[in-house]
């Protein structure tokens with residue numbers, strides 16, 4: 001036997017889970033540890049290029065959060081609307097709640 005009869009130790013909690021989650025910057029309300037959910041930086045860039053080249057108008061971008069993100073990328077950012085602020089606060093609160101729910105329970109004593 002490789003461990004010479006010693007009982008094995010319990011595994012340690014993952015430290016990756018304790019990193020802060022934040023809303024994706026494309027405005028999709030997805031949560032990520034980085035700036036974007038994987039692939040969403042490309043979606044934002046694709047829309048920005050189409051607006052820059054007059055293929056679509058900013059107003060024609062179908063999703064409010066994405067439209068705001070493209071405007072921000074283009075330097076046309078307007079202050080967030082009440083609905084956008086509310087959605088952002090909700091996403092941050094959900095991220096915090098999820099983080100707390102995933103915390104490892106430590107045995108005391």
Ligand SMILES: [Zn+2]
Pocket residue numbers: 024025026027028029030036037040
């Ligand atoms: Zn996103």
